Amino acid sequence: MVTWTLTPVDGGATHVRMEQSGFGPQDEANYHGASFGWQRNLGELERVAGGLQ
Secondary structure: OEEEEEEEOHHHOEEEEEEEOOOOHHHHHHHHHHHHHHHHHHHHHHHHHOOOO
């Protein structure tokens, strides 16, 4: 499950929090793959949403 939380902050910006849950002990490889993938994808989201294209 992926949960997104958007919180307004001073100056008109928005704090974005993403949390993924539901991994069990048998999902260790998937957990590590998701961790790597989300770091890359969230970096791209920040770049695009921030207008840094």
